[in-house]
Amino acid sequence: MSSADEEVTLFEPGDFDFLGRVEYSAAEPLPEYSRGREILSRLSKNKGAAVAFCCIVLITALAVIGPMVSGYRYDQQLTGRDNMAPRIQGVERLGLFDGVETIKTSRGLNVVNKYEKLEGGENVYHWFGTDVLGRDLFTRTWTGTRISLFIALVAVLIDMLFGMGYGLVSGYFGGKVDMCMQRFVEVLNGIPNLIIVTLLIIVLKPGLTSIILALMMTGWIGMSRVARAQMIKLKEQEFVLAARTLGAGHFFLIFREVLPNIFAQLLVMSMFSIPNAIFSEAFLAFIGIGIPVPLASLGSLIADSFKSLTTHPYMIFFPVTVLAALMLSFNLLADGLRDALDPKMKGQ
Amino acid sequence: MKKYILNRILIAAVTLLFILFTLFVLMSLLPGSPFNDERLTPEQVVVLRAKYGLDRPVLVQFFHYVKNMLTGDFGVSYAIAVNVPISTLLSLRLPVSMRIGGQAILLGTLLGLTLGTAAALRHNTIWDTLGTTLSVIGVSVPSYVFGLGLSYSLGFRLKWFPMLYQEGSPFRSSVLPTLALCLFTMASISRFTRTELLEVLDSDYMLFAESKGIDGFNLIFRHALRNALIPVITILAPLVVSLMTGSLVTERIFSVPGAGQLLVQGIQANDYSVIAAMAFIYSSLYIGVMLVVDILYGIIDPRVRLIQEEPS
Numbered sequence: 001m002s003s004a005d006e007e008v009t010l011f012e013p014g015d016f017d018f019l020g021r022v023e024y025s026a027a028e029p030l031p032e033y034s035r036g037r038e039i040l041s042r043l044s045k046n047k048g049a050a051v052a053f054c055c056i057v058l059i060t061a062l063a064v065i066g067p068m069v070s071g072y073r074y075d076q077q078l079t080g081r082d083n084m085a086p087r088i089q090g091v092e093r094l095g096l097f098d099g100v101e102t103i104k105t106s107r108g109l110n111v112v113n114k115y116e117k118l119e120g121g122e123n124v125y126h127w128f129g130t131d132v133l134g135r136d137l138f139t140r141t142w143t144g145t146r147i148s149l150f151i152a153l154v155a156v157l158i159d160m161l162f163g164m165g166y167g168l169v170s171g172y173f174g175g176k177v178d179m180c181m182q183r184f185v186e187v188l189n190g191i192p193n194l195i196i197v198t199l200l201i202i203v204l205k206p207g208l209t210s211i212i213l214a215l216m217m218t219g220w221i222g223m224s225r226v227a228r229a230q231m232i233k234l235k236e237q238e239f240v241l242a243a244r245t246l247g248a249g250h251f252f253l254i255f256r257e258v259l260p261n262i263f264a265q266l267l268v269m270s271m272f273s274i275p276n277a278i279f280s281e282a283f284l285a286f287i288g289i290g291i292p293v294p295l296a297s298l299g300s301l302i303a304d305s306f307k308s309l310t311t312h313p314y315m316i317f318f319p320v321t322v323l324a325a326l327m328l329s330f331n332l333l334a335d336g337l338r339d340a341l342d343p344k345m346k347g348q
Numbered sequence: 349m350k351k352y353i354l355n356r357i358l359i360a361a362v363t364l365l366f367i368l369f370t371l372f373v374l375m376s377l378l379p380g381s382p383f384n385d386e387r388l389t390p391e392q393v394v395v396l397r398a399k400y401g402l403d404r405p406v407l408v409q410f411f412h413y414v415k416n417m418l419t420g421d422f423g424v425s426y427a428i429a430v431n432v433p434i435s436t437l438l439s440l441r442l443p444v445s446m447r448i449g450g451q452a453i454l455l456g457t458l459l460g461l462t463l464g465t466a467a468a469l470r471h472n473t474i475w476d477t478l479g480t481t482l483s484v485i486g487v488s489v490p491s492y493v494f495g496l497g498l499s500y501s502l503g504f505r506l507k508w509f510p511m512l513y514q515e516g517s518p519f520r521s522s523v524l525p526t527l528a529l530c531l532f533t534m535a536s537i538s539r540f541t542r543t544e545l546l547e548v549l550d551s552d553y554m555l556f557a558e559s560k561g562i563d564g565f566n567l568i569f570r571h572a573l574r575n576a577l578i579p580v581i582t583i584l585a586p587l588v589v590s591l592m593t594g595s596l597v598t599e600r601i602f603s604v605p606g607a608g609q610l611l612v613q614g615i616q617a618n619d620y621s622v623i624a625a626m627a628f629i630y631s632s633l634y635i636g637v638m639l640v641v642d643i644l645y646g647i648i649d650p651r652v653r654l655i656q657e658e659p660s
Contacts (some may be wrong), residue, residue, distance in 0.1 A: 048571060049485075079638065082623055131631045183359070186359050186361065186363075187362055187363045187366055189636060190359070190360065190363035190631075190634070190635050191363065191366075191367055191634075192589055192592060192630055192631055193589070193593075194589070194593050194596070195627045195630055195631050197621060198611070198615060198627060199370065199371075199374060199523065199623075199627060201615070202374060202378075202618075202620065202623060203374060203377075255589065275488060279490050282490065282492075283492070283593060283596075283597065285492070286492060286597055286600070287596055287597065287600065287612045287615060287616075288612065288615060288616045289615055302492075304602070305489075306496065309496065309499070309500060309504070310500075310504050310511075313500060313610070316496065320493050320496060320497075323490070323493065324488075324490075324493050326490050327488045327490065328484070328488045328489060328490065331484065331487065331488035331490075332488075335484070
């Protein structure tokens, strides 16, 4: 013991050489860890999601600007200008969208350009053509897109307000409350969406209100389940316990302690309900219980032009393309956001 | 296990009763009655009401209604085919829908399995990209957009298949509706197969099976796919829903005389008794499938059952 003590001791001042000093400057802090920026950078690397995002921005811009710049109103019927094929300035010289359409009749093919027959028709342009009643389809398509986008917004709001609240409360209180609330969800979930919507339409008049009401009845169930699962995961954690010890009430614990931790995840989840909502509207319109005329939605435009599919296929082309692009984009963006938020979930 | 199954059956029964109750209330709340005829004297109305049991207490009427619906007596149609029992209409139309739906499921499953397996085995190659792209499109593009495209291209332009359903050639005319319907099934199954198969291929038991010298075919089909496909029953419920909504639209596009078309006609003609009958049939179908899925899943994966039995 004593021998060890003796060995450990003594360093002489001459044993060390001074090699210089490393300067740690405060001017260069470590790169800040920002979750938001990281998610954004991951998202922009996902080509599909980036394209989808651009597509949504473009469609939204057109929906806002389109009806303003076309020079027509969506319910304006122009006499003598029914069933005009699309004609666009500039592009018409290439032989595309020049107002010519080939109609199949019993006497063979019939090539017509209705713009030539129209008085002063050289200066008339209908970019997407006109429908059977002589209404400008460009204006109608983008007015219809507005409705689809509005329904998308409503779907997210319902998800966030109703589904989230329901799930959080159910998960937080647990026990009997949870039991009752979950049985109710199970019963509601057991009824096909289609049936609920159909029955609602019988009671109410077809229209935007009844479509939104129908979405409100069922659209939030998926979200409430996710919110509940997250709440159950988080509510036993230390930070919640700490807040409770400090005397926080139920409301504070649910909305100020737990919610901020899971909000991003829930927001991404709610993105998935957008394509569903847009589809529901288009579907209802197609089976004849959409929004009433002369209002237009993408679904009702498709349903109307379906009747002249074989004679004037251009009428259905644009609304169908916009609808498909919108749904595809929202799906891709939601997928991309989910992957960006949690790379482990990728491909599920 | 018994408790779990009983619980599921109870919930299914409650749901069905809830739907029947809603239908009953809706039907009695609707304005107008069959006895609105001005030529009827009040005495005659009383007699008629007694004949149809409308003078009995509401609760008795409700149980009578439940009994009728459960035994397949859905009443008569008011508008589509006047005074024809709805069960007769259904017996003509349900088989057509069932056949097309069945074909769509079969074709969709086969294509989906092939695509999904190919994508997983050739992970990160052109096959994978192709499969993933197809499934994203299939899940997001509504079946009726696809149906309209098919009807215009293959039906109207190329004339390969009839554009509208012909009673005379039931198989040839069912090709296009089947294709339009199977897209969603194909997409979701291929997506699912790919994800699950990738996970299984990565597992230790696959490495073990491979090192035992099992050949490629048996490796994929007997060891990998069999394990990957157990959870496939979870997507059965969304599939049934997509087939039901899809049938409504595709049957309208191709004018197929099926059950979906009946509901659409009922809605457009305000034929309430038809709508109620279809609502009941679609709901019971859906509830039945959900019940089977829940029970099967409880048997296969005990974890589900345990969570249900001890609510946290």
